[in-house]
Amino acid sequence: MSNAALVQVLDRRAGVPVTDPDSSLLTRFLTERDEEAFATLVRHHGPLVYGTCQRVLGNRAEADDAFQAVFFVLARRAPALKLDRGIGPWLHGVALRVAKKLRGQIVQRRLREMSAAKPERVDPAEPQHDFWAVIDEELARMPLPLREAVLLCDLGGWSHARAAESLGLAKGTITKRLAKAHEELAARLNRRGVTLGAGALAALIATRATASVPAPLVSETARHAVAFSLGQVHGSVTAKTLAESVMRSLKVGALKRYALAGLVAVALAVAGGSLIRAGGSADPDDKPAARPKAAAPPDAVKAGTIWKENFTVDYPGSLPVSVEFSADGKILLTGDTNGEVMPLIFTGDDPQWLWKAKVGGSHAAVAFSAGQQRVYAAFTDGIKVLNAKDGKIIESIEQKGSSPLNIGVFPDVQILNDVPRFSTSKIVFGNAHGYIIKTWAEGKLTDTVGTIETTTAAKDAKPDPSAVPLAVDPKGRSAIMTGPRDAKGKNVLWAYVCGDQSKGSPGNRILEGHAAPVVSAAWAKDGGTAVTGDADGRVIVWDAKSMKETGRVELGGRVAALAVSSDAKFTAAYVLGKQGELFAWEGTKPLRGMKPIHTDLSDFRAAESYASLTFSPDGKRLAGCAINKAWLNRLGELSGKVRVWELAAEPKAQLVPKHLYTKQLPKGSSANFVVLYNNTLLMPAAKEGAIDLIRVTDGGIQSRLGLGNFSIGKMLLSADQNWLAMEQYAPVDPKLAPPPARTCDVSVRDMRTWKHQTILSCEALLNVASGGKVVAVVREKKIELWDSVTSKLLKTAPFKHTRIDATQFSPDGKLLAISDRNELVLWRWEDEKHERIDLGRCVGALTFSPDGKFLAEGPAPHENIQIRDLDTRKVVQKLDNGTKRSMNVPQMVYTQSGRVLIGCDNITFAKEIAVPHRINLWDTTTGAIAHQLALPAGLPSRIEVTPNGRHLVATLDEGDSGIKLSVWRLDGEVPMREPGANGPAATPPR
Template sequence: MSLPILTNFVRRLSARDEADGDLVRRYTAERSEAAFEELARRYGPAVFGVCRRALGDHHLAEDAFQAVFVVLARKAHTVRPPGAVGGWLFGVARKAAAEAAAMRRRKHRELLPGSLPDRSAPGAEPDDTAAAVDAEVAALPPALRAAVLLCEIEGLPRAEAAARLGIAEGTLSSRLAKARKVLAERLRRRGLAPAVGGVAAVPVALAGAASARADGRASGTVLELANGVLRTMLASNLRLVPVAVLALTVAVVGWAGDSDLPAAARVGPPAVAVRAAAPVPARKVEWVEEFALEHTSAVSAVAFGEKALATFEVECAQPRARVWNAIDGKPLPLEVRGAWFPKSPARALRFTKGDEHLLMTFPETFFDQPSGGTVRYRRIPEALVGDTMSGFDAVAFSADLTTFVNRKLPMPNQPVRKDQLHLHGNPWTDQKNHLNHRAVFEYPGGAAVLHADLSADGKRLAVAGDDAAVRVFDAATLKELHAIKLKKEATVTGVRLTDDGGRLAVVGAGGFARVYDCAGAELCALKGHDGTVVAVAFSSDGKRVATACGRVVRVFDATAGKPNGEVAGHADKVTALAFGPAGRRLISGSVDKTAKVWKLSD
């Protein structure tokens, strides 16, 4: 076996272990043939079953099938979330079948003399499967029906669905497995099983052909069908999400080993009628990579100034902050000096107005020797000169650096107060960098402070405690303004206020990401995360919010939670985010030893 053949074989084997979302991201980022083939292997049989049942014509179903995968090849970047590609494909299959049926009717009329009423061509079979599934789902016991509705219809992650139902995730999985088994048996009794079986071999080969022609070389009926589906998607401005029960039927009845089937394959959107009106182009939102900043180790913090970028890498021989030109990404000829660097990752970097100062903070250690600190770098023509403030770790600070919040590190023979924060004024008002202590903040009820943020204008303080709550205070008086109660099992990984303190983002484990208004009411949920959200950032105007989960950065409308583009260009976990001043550029730092700058293209 030659080396290229062996390499492709190994890649295909590896692809079979990847999650659906990872396959979609890899195909989108790398145009990976192995990732595309694996998606076709997983969902090809069920997609072909949808086309064949709807059309009753094997050859026309093959054309519709190929059109589905041509659409996937062209529009994979629009699948939201990427892990829902199974439901997305089922929705496209329904639309491709509808387009093929309409094409067949048009050709049938052209062959007949005169003007005849529109009727289906011979061989078309009505599909009443959806109605049968609706009836059987409604007949399920309430506990099973609730599990199906949340996970299969609403498309919630299992962790979130389990939390909503108040049960363990393992219990939810058991209920779903039982529901699938019951549905499969009942649908077989209705005689639906034979209609969806035995289609695994041919579609995969057809999908390979579709992939090969997806770069614009598709022609004939397949191209006509694919373009028709794309026009329909634009006309309805459809965001194909897994919401129909029909896909559950296809997965449960049509494939053997249904208990091992990926969750995304068990859901799919309902058919959408083709509109007669002229298509209205949908606004396409993409974040395009402008340039990458190469490092020798992982990037732990980033900052986006008016004309400069800053990054911090810690695992190299000499941990350091680096400064770059924000226009082209070239290193700026500025020596960063006058301050020692920590061996732990920098927690935050921030430029002041006009890039006059850069602030860097790094964590403290509570139960060992203190190692935290804050460094302010002042820009002079040839360098950034820093003043070290040992033992002062700013947990949060205002944009003008005049207000700081920090934890008071333990002094010898003094206990650690995990429920306290300390507010300070500008410590650089004299040459000795003395702390200007203003007030002591104590979290209500003595709960430990987990995370905190100060709005850029210095007026609002948001604090997450280990009492499953996030509270917002007036930073001047420390009066509590409102409290957001979370589920007891919630694990918060970060809080972020907009510059004016009008909105608050809270992110955590299990894909948790929410935005709240200034009164503590939930504005929206930021959906589509597959794991722990580790970073969150607002644009300066508060209209956009970005989150980092794994290797993917997602951008949302901060009021409605509507997706506003996605960044999937990193090879490893993203650790830090920052918007540019106008909110149309974004920098992301990653464990993959790069920081990348992205530009909004719409």
């Protein structure tokens, strides 16, 4: 069967039309992250890419890695490709570059191995490899119309008809171009010493240039490439490293009509018996490369659904109900259930507040005025107007008993041109019963120009209390709100002309498409896009000019809040039910199988559950809050949160850490601690039964909490930072000799309420899973899993253990990894399955990569850390410290979305050996040491990285000299403090 026929058969089996153009498939992949569309691209162009990789490398396993790397590059660089036609020629160029890069790495590795081994015979390169290298090199130099005919038909295996359709040409034109290309290529090869006629050359290429791609490799490549495009670590580590290395040198943004910018030929290896004579052109890549100009990566935000929580702001004693970013993105305005308004500054390390203002009521919805000089805040009888600079109340816009839950602001309208003081301002506010529109002249707030009231439900009716959709057109034309009941007694959704119809409003419209009550709405600042969400989880996207539906999303729960970035590039939705889930996606459609960027395990099923979301103007920051007003009954336990997420940058090489300080802790302090927030540590106090809250930035103690008459042993915080587990030991009477064998109680605290449950008579605390409900302990010499909320035993390990050196829950809490002397036990406790892996060494630390795909195993002691792929159970990487000395690693932590692994080494040496202890930072893409932090004194006992990745914190044990706290800055920035008082995050939990 010919190559063209084979490709067509594969396409038909896949159920995808062979004529589906590359541009269409790429669009589906970019907008929906459609894995099948990407798999079709892999099937279409796989023979071309695989054949190229095999020709250069001559080894199938290595070609597999190179093949994956090529499509990894396509997945990441697809947003920057500017295609008029197909991508085959571009993929050919990338395949050459990737395969050459890998071949160079292999040669260097073999040279190193040979230098350390006994001399032995080395066979020359095979002549056929050199022959194909010349063909690829000369193809790169041919005119594009001829080159693309050869690449598509000969190397890609496409029929003349299919290539013609792809290029928009007649079939005869392709046939003529291909014949001419064969003649020119034969002439070029003749000048290089290879004598072949055009017919023989065509036959040779057609039978040998492509390679059949194994079906599993196609599906695996597509799946891993889609994950790679989202910044996740999947597939071959070699392929991932290759792709990232090639992307750094591949200029994609300038490509037009798949011009092969920067394409270089494969270097020629001249050997005896080769068909090629010496003196061929040199490879441009062998010359010193010029440093590329710094430029923003094209469409870098295509990783758009990768959001990282950067700040969590606590509100002890109240619940935040409303958030809004200022026009410059530097201020986040918040309002809460205590009727307090507070603007927060987030440009520094720690959240700060500028001022606080008490406006009254129990639902302070907030909004900036159009000119950002005023702040509007809801109270029981209307809206308070505050000065944005100092928070002083200027005036009230009263509407008795209105109890607003939402505020919308219209742009100011000039009455007289070029006279700023002659303008009008307008706002709309409302609740589930109706809305009020207020308009007034500038400077005359008390004498309102006009009031319009709309009623959406009768006074005796009981509508959904939190169904108050409200979104104002930034251009001032109209607003989206609930309209009066229709003939069937249902509320309808309006695009209501309470704005300026002369500016192009389509007029009053009924927006059809929701079956359930609409509870949220948002309008992009560019004015072109609006979104609405309902109680059943449907989100509809509207063209704001015509108010016609352009897309919809089904999220499966109550869409309590929506936000759209200024340019409508990103959309976010807070979905509330048994738990809260925050989704963020790019474009009008979410990714298939999209997962929430944040999950709040609290129960939001009460009637009065609310949420608020806001994007910063540049679309790179998202703030939000979600509450259930039933929590207001938790007297003494109430603590709400505002969370801020940032669009995660592509994982990058680790900058040089900057040491901030080393501080001696009080005598009797513990080396144990947990990072409570980005700016706060929780550490056992020197005084028994107490814990200290310590500022990360300077080591200062913020407050001390007394817990009881016991000493604190191990402390662990769940990955979601909501649950704190600690060992509590009863005091020991010094008069007793010898002291009795000690057991401890394990206390697990909900950090939101400070309630706790206790597991009695344990030998050790092992780990606590995200969500906090599953806690692993050792009791009566058995490993047990407990539900800390109900204090019930969930599971007892079906295996025995000898000596537990380390334990770690996977990020999803479903897998518990245990280091048992020289073995690794992987226990999928929900499935009642476990397996043992013989390590042949002791492992003193375990940590999962953020995506849960890899497990890092820290030695105790040994020469290297092992990284294990949990799908294959194979060790895929080994990290050493570059000193050829053993390491003893008691703890490791991932940062940079899993690209950087940090491990502390506290192996001890004889006094006469002057070797400092170290904290090592590895770049996992290369396996090389990125940085080493030499510690002049003290064993590093524990290390942690703050959730935002800015600080590395370590405790150093100096024996009789006590414990020191040492902190480094990881992001290359210097500490910065904005003017203003300490933010609410500095307040300890109650």
